[in-house]
Amino acid sequence: MMDDTDLPPREPPAQPAPMARPTVAFLFAHPAHFIALGAGSGLARWAPGTVGTLWAWAVFALLQPSMSHAGWAALIGLGTLIGWWACTVTAVHMRIADSGHIVWDEVVAFWLVLWLVSPTSFWGQLYAFALFRVFDAVKIGPMAWADRTFKGFGPRGGFGILLDDFAAALCTLLVIAIWRF
DSSP states (O other), rough: OGGGGGGGOOOOOOOOOOOOOHHHHHHHHSHHOOOOOHHGGGGGSSSSSHHHHHHHHHHHHHHEEEEEEOHHHHHHHHHHHHHHHHHHHHHHHHTTTTOOOOOOOHHHHHHHHHHHOOOOOHHHHHHHHHHHHHHHHOOOOOHHHHHHHHOSSSSSHHHHHHHHHHHHHHHHHHHHHEEEE
16 A cells, blocks of 8 residues: 555646736736726737826826816825735736736826926926836836835735836936926
8 A cells, every 4th residue: 555655746736827918808807907007008018118107198188187286196195005906916916026017106106297297388298208217117226226125926016016116206306306496
């Protein structure tokens, strides 16, 4: 009679591979996915962060005429808290700590930039857009620190997804403030 010591060791069940690119079905599979993927803007094949930031700009332009400062503060605050949850859940489901397709971080951080530089012209907003995208893409200084320090899964990782974009927003706002004054 054989006992367990005579059997070859069992291998743990294979883990599914990380999701390199989310699908439309994944977008609608969970409310967190819809939020984290920026209502679908994060499904872009190329430069999803830029597409997500453009989507944020378009939504800002639509909402701006009817939003007060208190409304923007509430939307950005609530968007950050809900986004933290959505980014955390979506990263776990995608099995990637900070997928470039998760764009809610760009959305809420760029709303903050646009809100704080307003009123400004289209060209002022375009300048803010370009600066924000450079700081977000280059990941130097505070963006690199946030990206490196809060990498991972769970609430800490979800917070990190948002934090490096808020650092990019802060750097963008500092450059604009220096330029204006």
